Amino acid sequence: MNELKVKEKLQLFFIEDIGEGDVSTNTIFSDDDIQTGNFIVKSEGVISGLNIIKLGFEILNPNVEVHIHNSDGDKVSYGTCVAQVKGPVKTILTGERVILNLLQRMSGIATFTRTAVETLNDEHTRICDTRKTTPGLRMFEKYAVRSGGGFNHRFGLYDGVMIKDNHIAAAGSITKAVNQAKSTLGHMVNIEVEVETEDEVKEAVEAGAHIIMFDNCPPDVMKEWVNLVPKHIVTEASGGIQVSNLANYRNIGVDYISLGALTHSVTALDISFNLEGGKKG
Helix, strand or coil, X not given: CCHHHHHHHHHHHHHHHHCCCCHHHHXXXXXXXXXXXEEEECCCEECCCHHHHHHHHHHHCCCCEEXXXXXXXXXXXXXXXXXXXEEEHXXXXXXXXXXXXXXXXXXXXXXXXXXXXXXXXXXXXEEECCCCCCCCCHHHHHHHHHHCCCECCCCCCCCCEEECHHHHHHHCCHHHHHHHHHHHCCCCCCEEEEECCHHHHHHHHHHCCCEEEEECCCHHHHHHHHCCCCCCCEEEEECCCCHHHHHHHCCCCCCEEECCHHHHCCCCCCEEEEECCCCCC
């Protein structure tokens, strides 16, 4: 992740949470009170977002020492201390919640993505995300997908053309939609077409789509449709695919399987922040 963009986001998140000041820590502690705290994993998973700890405390107080013990993408188990911080307790307690929220969510996404990759167990087909991300958190969530061994689809509406059923209906046909996009865009922007029938697959190929996405297509049918697509055209599967049925798509031959669930239906990884010497420390 771009550190400048991460810091920009973190500043907004801190402003939302801290407001005019942390009345709890500011009324109890002085600037000279120094403490050490640990980020402890409370369940098995894949960690992601560790650099946020360092960047977050750099914003609040550069005097906080941060020691990272793991790398993003590492499998971690119960009791693992992934990072330790030492510095003014006012700063540590003021910033830990925002940082922990992001760390937990990103690690939950990385964990779920790793499960999907291992469930599919296909050397050819890549698992990727979608635009079904939390507003404001897309950069973090897509990074977490990569930490878990997945890949990123387009980042927004601006970096790739995706012609879906409503675009096709409004344009009149796949061919018209693709031709219009090609006449307007430069050669650096790829065009993906969503198809639901064999005839649409053939039309998308003839129209010169760069990527063809099979939408809500059963595995046996998809395997036949892949053979209709020349090797230079990338293929993708989406719709109706969950971790529970993902193994059915193994060795189908598509290049990518996109799962919205990677970012919209995950459970945050259980991670705690505890000061040393406390009841939970």
